[in-house]
Amino acid sequence: MSRGQMYTLEALLASLIIFGVVVFAINSSPKFGTETKEFTTLQLKKYADDILEILDLENSTHESLLSKWIESGFKSSTLNWTAIELNLRKSLGVMMHVEVLDPNGSLVYSFGPPPPRGAVSSFRVVPVSTPPYAYEVRLYLWYV
Amino acid sequence: MDKKGQLILLSGILIAMGVALVTLYLTTASISGYRVSYSPWDLPYYEMRMGVFEATRAVKLYTSKPTDIPKFYRNMSRIYARHGYFLVVNATPVYPYLYRLHLVFKTDRVYLEVKKNVTTY
Numbered sequence: 001m002s003r004g005q006m007y008t009l010e011a012l013l014a015s016l017i018i019f020g021v022v023v024f025a026i027n028s029s030p031k032f033g034t035e036t037k038e039f040t041t042l043q044l045k046k047y048a049d050d051i052l053e054i055l056d057l058e059n060s061t062h063e064s065l066l067s068k069w070i071e072s073g074f075k076s077s078t079l080n081w082t083a084i085e086l087n088l089r090k091s092l093g094v095m096m097h098v099e100v101l102d103p104n105g106s107l108v109y110s111f112g113p114p115p116p117r118g119a120v121s122s123f124r125v126v127p128v129s130t131p132p133y134a135y136e137v138r139l140y141l142w143y144v
Numbered sequence: 145m146d147k148k149g150q151l152i153l154l155s156g157i158l159i160a161m162g163v164a165l166v167t168l169y170l171t172t173a174s175i176s177g178y179r180v181s182y183s184p185w186d187l188p189y190y191e192m193r194m195g196v197f198e199a200t201r202a203v204k205l206y207t208s209k210p211t212d213i214p215k216f217y218r219n220m221s222r223i224y225a226r227h228g229y230f231l232v233v234n235a236t237p238v239y240p241y242l243y244r245l246h247l248v249f250k251t252d253r254v255y256l257e258v259k260k261n262v263t264t265y
Contacts, residue, residue: 010153014155020160021163028168045190053194101223105226133216
C-alpha cells in the first residue's frame with residue numbers, strides 16, 4: 001500500500017470517528033420538547049387551580065359562588081359556565097369541561113365537551129349546608 | 145504504518161472523546177436543572193392549601209349545626225382519597241365559639257400536620 005493511500009485511510013477513519021461522536025452527541029442532548037410539555041401541563045394546572053379557587057372565594061356568610069351554584073341546583077343564573085368557557089377559549093385558547101361529583105363519586109352535573117387524553121384536571125371540595133355536605137367540582141382544561 | 149497518520153488518528157480519537165464527555169456533562173447538568181426547577185411543582189401545594197382552607201371554613205359554615213362538621217370532614221376525606229391523598233380532619237370545641245382543628249395530610253412525598261384554633265366567626 002502506498003503512503004498516499006495510508007494517509008487517505010487514516011483521514012477516513014478519523015472523520016468516521018468524529019462523525020460517530022457528533023451523532024452520539026446530538027442523540028444524547030436534552031430534548032427540550034419534554035420540558036415544554038411539562039411547562040404546558042403546569043400552566044394548565046395553575047389555570048384550573050386558580051379558576052376553582054376564585055369561584056370558591058368565601059363571602060361574609062362563609063359561602064361561595066360554587067356552593068351557592070350547587071345549592072341552587074346548578075342554575076346558570078348563579079354561575080354561567082358558558083361565559084367562562086367562551087372567555088377561556090377566546091383569551092387563552094383553552095377548552096374546558098366541568099363535573100360535579102358527590103362523595104361516592106357519582107356524577108351529578110357535567111358541562112362542556114368530553115376531555116381528551118392528556119387534559120389537565122384540578123378539583124375543589126365545596127361545602128354545602130345540606131347532605132351530603134361535600135361535593136367535588138372537577139375542572140378539566142386543555143389547549144385547543 | 146505512517147507515524148504522522150497515527151498521530152492524526154490519535155488526536156481524532158482524543159477530540160471525539162472530549163466532545164463525548166462534554167456532551168455527557170451538559171446533559172447531566174441540564175437534567176439536574178430540570179429536577180431542581182420542576183420537582184417542587186410536583187408537590188400538591190394547592191391540595192394542601194385547599195384542605196386547610198375548607199376545614200377552617202366548615203367550622204364557620206356549620207356553626208348553627210356543629211354535628212354537620214364531622215360529616216363534612218368524612219366526605220372531604222373520601223374525595224381526597226379518590227385523588228390519592230390521605231386527609232383526616234378533626235375539630236373539637238374547646239371553648240364557646242372556639243374549635244381546635246387537627247388536620248393530617250399525607251402522600252408518598254409529603255406529611256403535613258396542622259393544629260390550629262379556629263373561631264366560629
